[in-house]
Amino acid sequence: MDHTKQEGEYGYELFPHRNMGKNKQGSIAEGQFTFNHKCQIMLQFAMETSYMDLNLTSLSSQHSKLFKDRHFSCEDCDGTVSGGFDASSSQIVLCQNNIRQQSHMNRVVTHELVHAFDHCRADVDWFNNLRHLACSEIRAANLSGDCSFSTEAARFNFGLKQHHQDCVRGRAIRSILAVRKIGQEEAEKIVNEVFNTCFNDHAPFGRIPHSKKDANFAYRDYENRDRYYSNL
Numbered sequence: 001m002d003h004t005k006q007e008g009e010y011g012y013e014l015f016p017h018r019n020m021g022k023n024k025q026g027s028i029a030e031g032q033f034t035f036n037h038k039c040q041i042m043l044q045f046a047m048e049t050s051y052m053d054l055n056l057t058s059l060s061s062q063h064s065k066l067f068k069d070r071h072f073s074c075e076d077c078d079g080t081v082s083g084g085f086d087a088s089s090s091q092i093v094l095c096q097n098n099i100r101q102q103s104h105m106n107r108v109v110t111h112e113l114v115h116a117f118d119h120c121r122a123d124v125d126w127f128n129n130l131r132h133l134a135c136s137e138i139r140a141a142n143l144s145g146d147c148s149f150s151t152e153a154a155r156f157n158f159g160l161k162q163h164h165q166d167c168v169r170g171r172a173i174r175s176i177l178a179v180r181k182i183g184q185e186e187a188e189k190i191v192n193e194v195f196n197t198c199f200n201d202h203a204p205f206g207r208i209p210h211s212k213k214d215a216n217f218a219y220r221d222y223e224n225r226d227r228y229y230s231n232l
């Protein structure tokens with residue numbers, strides 16, 4: 001259908017306010033486009049710099065292709081949510097209206113990739129088993145750099161290691177409370193029950209990597225983890 005002709009027929013040009021409204025709408029749409037475009041660019045950069053892209057290669061190559069191509073979605077979200085992993089569609093949602101900085105995008109992408117990794121490697125019951133959810137939230141907070149300042153500091157100050165654990169524990173509890181209708185006390189209890197096991201589970205790394213370069217070594221450590229036993 002000829003759009004221009006249609007507009008002429010309806011006499012839009014006779015109502016300048018209508019036109020203004022239309023222009024305004026256009027600029028909002030343009031703003032949305034810019035937000036979305038910016039989100040896509042930051043995502044691409046995050047994928048290039050985040051050490052968790054190894055996470056993808058350690059899954060099957062089919063999975064990694066799947067994730068890069070269509071398993072990220074830049075969207076507007078409610079409140080102050082930065083991102084989420086939609087287990088029903090295996091899609092990572094990035095909140096384009098709440099992520100403004102590259103460093104923030106890097107943390108969110110890495111955090112959600114930990115969830116995606118857990119989703120692919122294990123039979124996670126996200127909806128019915130709160131321990132599964134808690135475990136993945138602990139791993140995501142621990143491995144993503146959400147608590148990275150304390151990670152850095154812990155290398156120099158032993159006392160801050162406790163601080164890092166507290167940070168991971170606190171973030172995991174908040175993440176659960178954000179998506180499940182349970183009380184603070186119950187969330188704390190569940191996180192505490194699985195904390196030690198999940199905090200020390202650094203898969204697909206042998207330990208928490210310090211950088212992208214270090215991640216290669218950490219990944220190799222993980223790959224070789226059973227070798228010594230099998231050689232015995």
Ligand SMILES: [Zn+2]
Pocket residue numbers: 111115136137140175
């Ligand atoms: Zn999470």
